Amino acid sequence: MRRIACFATLALAFAASAEELKLLPAAPGDLVPERLEAAKIAAVERHGERALLQFAWPLDPQTELDFRPEPFLAESREFWTLVEPAELAAGFRFVTTAPGALIRLSPAGQAKGGRLDLAGLAIEVDGRRLAAEHALASLAADAELKRAGAEFPEGTVAFRLRPELGAGPSALILPKATGPVLVHVFEPDSPVVLRLRAGDLVPQGGRLALAGELRAEPFAKAASRLAGLITAPDGRSQGFELEARGPSFQGEIALDPALGPGEGLWELHLFAAAGELRRDVRTAFAVSRPSARLAGTARRDGRREAEELALEVEVALAGRYELRATITGTAADGRELPLAEAHAAAWLEPGRGTIPLRIERSHLVRPGVGAPWALRDLRLIRQGDQNLQERRDRALSWR
């Protein structure tokens, strides 16, 4: 009899906690697709998993989560450039701003993979020309660098200038170069820094926002124009230019729709120069190319052993789609506390489908924590190419 009573109670609880929910309105900063693409994507077709998978784990409620982290701040005290043999023979001119610059040379272009003939290598700093044995503090060849885990191209050599040479107008003389050489100059102790921060996610058809600064005189005043290159995962690129006003700069770049998708990230490479003083910096970002989006409704099924939230998804391209979110509860003092991380993924055909997040009740029942519950940082991801389709800071709330 007691067993029957328990079942009856459970059934009532189940019936009482099943409900239809609507997603909260999108907030500024959320990524919500305006239109969907149905074009086939090789990586999506390759992803062979078809099973519905659900997984959740508890979080420490005292963890401080940042659902909108600042994108990466790239800093550069270095530059790269390609130098032709004639210029190397005459002396490639550049400016160092701190003692002890590190210089890396790699054969490039058709000379790639070959060996650099270092006979006659010399360095000129502030009008003093010194042979390699007097100018270099240390030198490593590609084999030593590879053993250290740094997979520089074949034929690479890296060396550090003796700190006692100081800094200033400099030249690299390499009379025996037979092809173009990639020259990389890194000044770890330099006060001249190029900083760059770009948005880490651009919606399809959107514009990439970027901002940065050129720190330290005279670089900050003199470098008024910056040139850049955006490279897509398929290897194609587009150039752009920016105006710098004083030490800081910012801009928005419309991405060329012809640039193709692929695995991996897009890259932004920015070059600045003030005469022979140079810096360039690079960062990465993703472009959302949505083929699915949240339809706006969810069915909540609050069972005794688990909470299940089945979110409706509108799909244009068949593929495996994933939902992931942080589930939060509310403390007695009103603080929102993270309780669990939940993932679910399913193969969805074009049309409408659902992905059910399932969270063990034991993950949610914590002392002093109760309703309202919420889904935070909800993300819809196309798993085959790791493309973020939709992201909402606060997606769903229930009691």
Next chain:
Amino acid sequence: MKRIALLLSAALLPAPALANKGVALVHGTGHQTNAAADYWTWDMVNSIRQGLPNPANYVVINCDFTQYMWAAGAAGCLAGQLHSFITQRGITDLVVITHSNGGNVMRWILSNPTYDARYPLIIQRIRWVNALAPSSAGTPLATAVMNGNVFEQSLGWLLGYKNDAVRMQQPSWMAHYNANNLYGTPGRPALPKGFWTVVGTNVRSAVWSGNSYCGGYAENVGLTITQAWLASCNDGFLECTSQSAAGRVWFYDTQRMQNGYVLSHNQSRRPCFGLDVILRNDL
């Protein structure tokens, strides 16, 4: 301290009746076909597995970690070998030991449990991951290696360097993946299982220093050159901030190595200064 508390609480609890311990060693960047000999050395492998009740319950992973961490040849291969090991040997309590980029591939699996039907079982059976010098926030050396590509691309030459794992370990890329695809870094949800890092803080390559010779003197010479690209606390390939960016620090080399020695990036995968014994005693 928390790790010690966990160990103590585990020791006080009755052992599961059918607990079957195992250990897996996961290599770093590169395409390995015999990682036990070529990457870890058999001395390291054999020393660690002596800590198991059944020393045969070990697996040394051999995969292609020149690919992106999620690729079939990387995480897919790792999942396949871990899943086979767990199911064929009935492993219920698995300690995973990773080195360098192997930590990223393992963290990919822990962070993306619904990507592949093999992942949930693997995660459930893992006790924790001991990540030796993981490249969790990437390395400026990867940026240095990759940066020449832009000139080749703009000139229409062959698309640069083809090692996607190096491309992925640029700090800007890892920042993106840490913020979007991976867990365990500050401000992000924790991983479903513990990720305990061992941090190497310096390189010794002086001919008069015994510290320089463990793991190969020539390897350490190269690391002293690459140190110039890195912040002052580094193991010759990774800055300490990258090694400690995800999970929790188990220990810094000088805290636990014999004579307070440091672990270079090559030494943290070799039986140097008692590292193998510490890992063995943790099983």
